[in-house]
Amino acid sequence: MSKFAQLCTAICGSSVLFLTGCQHFTQPKPAVTQQVQDEKHFNLQGKIGVRTPQQTGSAFFTWLQQQDNFDIELSGILGVGKTQIQGKPGEVTLNSSKTGLISAASPEELLERATGWQAPITHLTSWILAKPATLNAQITKDAANRVSQLIEDGWTVNFSYDGEQTLPNKLVLKQALAEDKENRITMVIQNR
Numbered sequence: 001m002s003k004f005a006q007l008c009t010a011i012c013g014s015s016v017l018f019l020t021g022c023q024h025f026t027q028p029k030p031a032v033t034q035q036v037q038d039e040k041h042f043n044l045q046g047k048i049g050v051r052t053p054q055q056t057g058s059a060f061f062t063w064l065q066q067q068d069n070f071d072i073e074l075s076g077i078l079g080v081g082k083t084q085i086q087g088k089p090g091e092v093t094l095n096s097s098k099t100g101l102i103s104a105a106s107p108e109e110l111l112e113r114a115t116g117w118q119a120p121i122t123h124l125t126s127w128i129l130a131k132p133a134t135l136n137a138q139i140t141k142d143a144a145n146r147v148s149q150l151i152e153d154g155w156t157v158n159f160s161y162d163g164e165q166t167l168p169n170k171l172v173l174k175q176a177l178a179e180d181k182e183n184r185i186t187m188v189i190q191n192r
Contacts, residue, residue: 040065040066040067040068041065041066041067042063042064042065042128042192043062043063043064043065043192044061044062044063044128044189044191044192045060045061045062045063045189045190045191046060046061046187046188046189046190046191047059047060047061047187047188047190048060048061048074048185048186048187048188049184049185049186049187050183050184050185050186051183051184051185051186052115052117052183052184053177053181053183054116055115059074059075059076059081059083060074060075060076061073061074061075065125068088068089069086069087069088070085070086070087071084071085071086072084072085072086073085081096081097081098082096082097083095083096083098083099084096085107085110087107090105091103091104091105092104092105092106092107092109092110093110094110094114099114102114106122107121107122108120108121108122117183119155119173119175119183119185120133120152120153120154120155123152123153123155124187127150127157127171127173128167128168128171128187128189129167130146130147130150130159130166130167130168131147132147132150132152133152133153134152134153136152136153137150137151137152138150138151138152142161144161144164146159146161146166146168147159154175154176155173155174155175156173156174156175156176157171157172157173157174158171158172158174159171160172167189167192168189169188169189169190170186170187170188170189171185171186171187171189172184172185172186172187173185173186173187
């Protein structure tokens, strides 16, 4: 082997050993205080309250999102009045003792059939992550550079955070109506 080839082999070998050795001396990453979630996979538990000019109600929720499929369970105090909402592309169902089984092609259509009012339900997968759902959103941020408010598709969404967390633990969605009335949804996320 020529001197040049031996030198190249030595340099390459030393570099590999050096780089391998460096892996043991890298600084540990700081602990992440909150699990990173994406719009396609998450599991949430909490409480949701809805207030419209016609009705008011609240429920505990569990929401499991797997890619484009979701399973949401709503229950009242002590598990009374369970409602199951399941969805996959092109089909969403709601099943409860009050309504029976209702099917629709989208969550928005299902909500309108079940309650008579409209809300951009599919936007919630982005909003729970404090992200806009469309390119037309107006965004306001807080001093920590977190989204504090979104105005999008006729709704104003206000976000609250627990301490230094980067994902919101509370969302208040408001839709202004005629005569100073509004539809309001308050969502408190207790576990992610």
